[in-house]
Amino acid sequence: MPNKLNGKRIAILATDGVEQVEMTEPRKALDAEGAKTELVSPAKGNLQAWKHMDKGDKFPVDVALDAANPNNYDALVLPGGVANPDQLRTMPKAVEFVKSFFEQGKPVAAICHAPWMLVEADAVRGKTVTSWPSLHTDLKNAGAKWVDREVVEDHGLVTSRKPDDLPAFNKKIVELFSQAPEHEPQPVGPARSHHRG
Numbered sequence: 662m663p664n665k666l667n668g669k670r671i672a673i674l675a676t677d678g679v680e681q682v683e684m685t686e687p688r689k690a691l692d693a694e695g696a697k698t699e700l701v702s703p704a705k706g707n708l709q710a711w712k713h714m715d716k717g718d719k720f721p722v723d724v725a726l727d728a729a730n731p732n733n734y735d736a737l738v739l740p741g742g743v744a745n746p747d748q749l750r751t752m753p754k755a756v757e758f759v760k761s762f763f764e765q766g767k768p769v770a771a772i773c774h775a776p777w778m779l780v781e782a783d784a785v786r787g788k789t790v791t792s793w794p795s796l797h798t799d800l801k802n803a804g805a806k807w808v809d810r811e812v813v814e815d816h817g818l819v820t821s822r823k824p825d826d827l828p829a830f831n832k833k834i835v836e837l838f839s840q841a842p843e844h845e846p847q848p849v850g851p852a853r854s855h856h857r858g
Contacts, residue, residue: 664695665839672701672734674726674758674778678744681710681717682824683772687738690831691838699723699734703752711742726754731761736838741773741793750781760784768841770819770834772826776800779818789813790820 671691675684688698702708703726710717731737737759739746749755760782762769771779776792777799779785786804791813800807812821812829819837821830 664693665835666691666694666696669696669735669838669841670733671696671698671736671738671838672724672729672731672758673698673738673740674701674749674755675708675740675742675745676702676704676748677709678742678748679708679710679740680742680745680773680824681712682827683740683742683775684710684720686824686827687740687770687772687831687834690835691738694835694839696838698738701726701729701758703727703749703755711744726752726758729758731758731765731767734762734767735841736768736834737762737770738834739769739771739775739778741771741775743774746775746777750777756781766817768817768819768834768837770830770837772821772830773823776820779803779820784818788815788818790815790818791822792820793822 691698700723702722704722707719708722709719759778763784773793776796780799780803785800789806789808790800791808791810792800797807811826812833814833819833
């Protein structure tokens with residue numbers, strides 16, 4: 662069976678405090694389908710992952726956030742863990758990185774607490790999403806329709822609630838990312854409208 666993601670380059674944006682399994686499992690699923698995944702992070706050298714409330718393993722950063730160019734990637738994965746998106750959403754460079762995927766109509770996947778980044782990037786308005794339950798109000802206030810389902814896809818955005826949803830999340834992102842070039846760009850805020858002839 663051909664690898665569905667051959668030739669696709671996928672960014673995984675994370676920093677210290679990322680929930681380990683939400684970074685490693687999607688990465689494994691994408692790599693298994695032939696994708697080239699790269700860990701993009703503001704962390705210097707290595708990133709410290711967590712396993713719920715305990716320290717997990719360290720992972721080498723492939724591309725420094727300051728040097729990362731969203732144009733080089735076909736899709737973006739945002740793992741959760743409370744501390745990870747909470748730090749990233751205070752970094753303008755990280756928010757701009759996420760925003761540019763939406764402006765270019767590229768698929769994005771976010772799990773657990775990661776939809777905080779989507780709120781910060783103003784990317785959920787009018788979309789149906791899910792997340793860790795504590796983000797429900799934040800997402801609603803940002804204009805999203807929040808639902809309690811293991812995986813939701815809306816206009817190139819995939820969201821899931823928690824590590825238990827990883828099998829469904831991984832299956833959906835492989836499927837969505839394999840169709841990446843066919844997705845119509847989704848304007849974000851006052852972005853220019855894109856039309857195909």
